[in-house]
Amino acid sequence: MLGGIAKAIFGSSNDRYVKSLRAVVAKINAFEPTIAALDDAGLQAQTVKFRAALAEGASLDDLLPEAFATVREAAKRVLGQRHYDVQMIGGIVLHRGEIAEMRTGEGKTLVATLATYLNALPGAGVHVVTVNDYLARRDAEWMGQVYRFLGLTTGVIVPNISDPERRAAYHADITYGTNNEFGFDYLRDNMKYERTAMVQRPFNFAIVDEVDSILIDEARTPLIISGPTDDKSELYISVDAVVKQLAATDYEHDEKQRSVILTEEGTEKAEQLLHAAGLLEGDNLYDFENTQVVHHLNQALKANVGFKRDIDYIVKDNKVVIIDEFTGRMMDGRRWSDGLHQAVEAKEGVKIEPENQTLASITFQNYFRMYPKLGGMTGTAATEAAEFFDIYKMNVVTIPTNVAIRRIDEDDQFFKNITDKFGAIAKAIREKQETGRQPVLVGTVSIEKSELLSEFLKKEGVRHNVLNARYHEQEAHIVAQAGRLGAVTIATNMAGRGTDIQLGGNLEFRMIDEYPDLVEGTPDYEARAALIREEIKAEKEAVLNAGGLFVLGTERHESRRIDNQLRGRSGRQGDPGLSRFYLSLDDDLLRIFGPQTLFARMMQKNLEDGEAIVSPWITKAIETAQRKVEARNYDIRKQVVEYDDVMNDQRKIIYEQRADIMDSATVDDVTDEMRGETVSALVGDACPIGSYPEQWDGETLQARVLDVFGLELPVVAWIGEEGIEPEILAERIKAEADAQIAARVEEAGVDTWHGVEKSVLLQTLDEHWKDHLSRLDALRQVIHLRAYAQKTPINEYKQEAFAMFERMLDAIREDVTRTLANVRFQMPPPLPELPDFLTSHLDPLTAQDDTRDIDAASLGLVTTRIAPMQTPQPAMPEELGDDPALWAGVVSRNAPCPCGSGKKYKHCHGAL
Structure with a gap:
């Protein structure tokens, strides 16, 4: 108070x-x-x-x-x-x-x-x-x-x-x-x-x-950037056929979480069907050998039960095209990941494109x-x-508005069912057309609802335009003219349309639509434009007298922001306007998240067919439901950030190492350090601290030295020498390995060898990072099971991810050392430009993908080759400025100093 x-x-x-x-x-x-x-x-x-x-x-x-x-x-x-x-x-x-x-x-x-x-x-x-x-x-x-x-x-x-x-x-x-x-x-x-x-x-x-x-x-x-993997089209089709034989009683569908889970009876039935189809190893669906089949079964269930045609996607030109849940736009070329898109393609009987493997990933x-x-x-x-x-x-x-807002936001009207609601909407629009021809913008939440409302309006004899994913190409033109006298526009989610609705019409789009052959700036164009400008001015006055733009929402969205965006289309720059939402018990928000059974029963009993309730209390109840959904969605995004923060720390290290390698004229100090660490690790494994020489595993160490370095050394004989220490063993092996590398350098030439070292380092780093991302994805999908052991999944994920990262760095060190020790000289072909990798924008919880992609089938397998061996040129002073103070933070510490001294920047003007 x-x-x-x-x-x-x-x-x-x-x-x-x-x-x-x-x-x-x-x-x-x-x-x-x-x-x-x-x-x-x-x-x-x-x-x-x-x-x-x-x-x-x-x-x-x-x-x-x-x-x-x-x-x-x-x-x-x-x-x-x-x-x-x-x-x-x-x-x-x-x-x-x-x-x-x-x-x-x-x-x-x-x-x-x-x-x-x-x-x-x-x-x-x-x-x-x-x-x-x-x-x-x-x-x-x-x-x-x-x-x-x-x-x-x-x-x-x-x-x-x-x-x-x-x-x-x-x-x-x-x-x-x-x-x-x-x-x-x-x-x-x-x-x-x-x-x-x-x-x-x-x-x-x-x-x-x-x-x-x-x-x-x-x-x-x-x-996510990814590359295609093996084709499994037949498996998707076979599993889809099994899922289509399941009844609604065989699974539980949670619309709130967008999950579909088999019941105990459903699992038994699925096992029988999969066994009959020859897809099951043994009799138990959850045996280790059936892991892949279980994954595909879950995705097929989600595709057939959880995803609806004309709401989540449409089929266009024999392809499944995703519909953006926030804007209602077609996401041409964008694909759900983790096999879900392929499962939907199998459901719809269209061509199935291959799955993809993650190569790089980051959250917004x-x-x-x-x-x-x-x-x-x-x-x-x-x-x-x-x-x-x-x-x-x-x-x-x-920020306050330039002119005070004159739009009237009325309380929601509440109906018993969707038929009563759409009937009332159609009548309200017809009345507006008959009394002053006030323009109406109708907001719906799906293509299905847009087309259903369109049928109601046709029965009422109301002319209208439908703006949704099916008419994507006409979007800007339809929106631009939605403020004209008598215009009725049905739009699937108005978020981010990017075109203002101007009362009376839009000059630019009218010229394009009515005089497409005229060129802007010519006398004919300007003459026609002047006439249309006068028409727009007169029409705007008529629209203002009719009350401005009437925004009519057919349903509340999960997010209050989307509703506010729809309302905000009316009453711009001090224009008059009106907004009103029509709701019913059949709406998704109320059905899934809204007030519970008591409220529903009360409404069902107290509302007559076609009758509406208008109450601020109902509007507040709806907003409470929206806040619940917003809080839940925030928790999901927060969880994504928490998990990606773990990967982000590792990503920074890898990307900084890559940058340092690219900026360095030579990396022999890095490879030499890796070689020494590899030797120490091999000796440490075979000769544990505190043990005696007779307890050392000389045969395994000798075999490992041969495997990693290609050197046949008398390690077992050395261990038999009196007074031998692990440090002496490591020094001898390191000396032999260094001599071997020196011979390689002499054979190839210093400049060529430096290029080979950089190429091998980058290639090995990329290969292991790609595999590490796949392992992290797999870990994230199962880590929640640790909660059953009273452990916090995110803490467990951090510990496991850190241990995996340490193992990856060890593996990189050993692989680089092995490759350089065993390299046989044959100049590699120069690397082509990086391919246009598949790009996707994947929700790890719902598998929703929201980003432009290209056809997986248009690419071959993405392979890694040794990079071209080029030494980066020092950055020129004229590009960076002559003042060394301006170079800090721009020039990598391992790059040649821009002053031209030939020294590394960190040993010259970048010295701390």
Whole structure:
């Protein structure tokens, strides 16, 4: 109570913070007359002036007021748009590494130019991350006009561009791209064999658009690069046929957890069916020999029972295409992992593509936490503020709207069943059409519901457009015209559509649709555009008089943010608007997560057919159910982070070692150390500490020396010598091994040998890391069983993963030593470019995959070859600057020093 009184008097902490930023905005506004008086050349010279100030020691905060004023003036001249004061506040929030929550239509794309320009001045690069390729291209071209006017370069990262094009885009001052492309480029870079082949620069600053969609919704699923494995199509088809013979009583389906488990009777029936099909070894399904069959049976069960056609996926062109649960879009080429996609393909009777093996993986949480500074913007973030701070250490700041919101948000209407609900929706829409032709945007949660509602509207005689995965190509055009008089648009989830709904219509899209042959800028185009502009102006007035856009939700989503995004499509920039949600007991949210049986019985008994209840209490009950789901989903994402943090620590070590190897002119000190450690390990195994020579296993040691080094040494005879010590044995074996390597160097030549050492090191590291990832995946799938022994699974996972990592490092050391000792000289062919690996975005708990992929069948087996033997050239001073102080953190410690001394950087200007 006291808190409420204090908030009423002093405002919330958010209000006070925003108020403090207005002082900075006042400084920006004070520069406006001076900046506006500059001619174009003078305005463009501001960038040179700012960079000179930075070189003399000024900070970005010092430059912020004048730099923001400069961007505002540039946008006025180039785009005809002037930043509002609230947009300046948003820019300050982004620059400070926080999240700006701004309502739909408040101009977030323009806001980003402020912080982007300021942080691009040092030349270290700024990444602007968008949710899809269309927005990346659009924003790079649209806002790129401002940056280019001010003398900065822009690049855009989209699929199917070459490595040189990617490298050029990353070396621009500002780089636009999707979260998936940035993440996959990072993984691909760390699979390359030369520093010069890598495309990304060290991370500096990123602004994430639709930050809730990228850092929350998609963060449940790691990015994975993989290669295809053996074809098992026949097994999938056979197991699918078995599952289709099971009855509903043979399994338990938990919709909340999206799991399907066989009952005891179901297990017996499955065993009989599998045995008859010749798929079972012995009679017990859970014998060790049947592990693979059990896995495929579980995936087939999940595919047939847990995944629904036209909700989770559609079949298009004889392929299974995933539907994004948040946006309703088709995920062309994206695949569920761990055999689930193949199980769905078998279910639908389409061609089955091979499974994949993980080669590299990272979560969005750990990828974006690598940026020293990270900002974000979205229309809906406040409901997830705690998660943003816990995971990313980012505060959410709610930015006030430029004009007060006039939209009316009505309480939910509650019906007994879906038929009554859709009937009421169709009547409400028809009434709006008959009285003022108010445009209506209808939000549904699946393709199935969209098409069902479409049938109801047809019966009522209401003309409408359906926007879902089946009509993906028309998406932007349908959305753009959803604000026209009399328009009725049914949309499957409006999250991240990227196109504003403008009341009266959209000039650009009308010109494309009505006059596709006219070229922008020509007299004919401008004449037609002027006429349409007048039509839009008159139509907008009619729409405003009708009450603005009416947003109608047919169901509550699991996340309040998705509902808020739908509502936010109405009432932009002070326009009037209306929003209302229609609910029923058949809705998934209420059926799976909502108030329990007593509530359902009460509603069933007290509601007549077609009757609706409108109550704030029901709306609150629904929001409580949504909070439960959000908390559960947060726990899932938190668990993903906890497990990936273990792998992330190991990933950093491996990637740093790879970078050091690539940057080093020679690695003979590393291989020599590995050789010594291998000898010590062999001797230590055969001659335990505290034992006597007669207890030593000389024969095994002699055999191991022959196996690893290819040396036939009289180890057994040496052990028989009087006064022999393990250290003496190790010294003798090491001396012989060193002599052997010296002969190899003489045979091959020093330069060639150095190249071979680097190639062998990188190849061996990659092979073992790939196998280690597979073992970690397998460990993570079974570690939860330790809970039955009263042990904490994550702690057990950390211990096991650490022990596995130690064993991997030992194996790498021994394999490198063995390969170099036994190498026979034959120059390897140069390595081709890395193949376009399969890329996926996999949920480890539900196997949901949410990222662009390519056909597994289009690739051959991914094989590892010895890398080309090239010595990296020292980085030139003109690229890094002449001041050695600027080299720290940029030049690897094992790289040649840029001063040209010939010494390693760590022994020259990088000496500690």
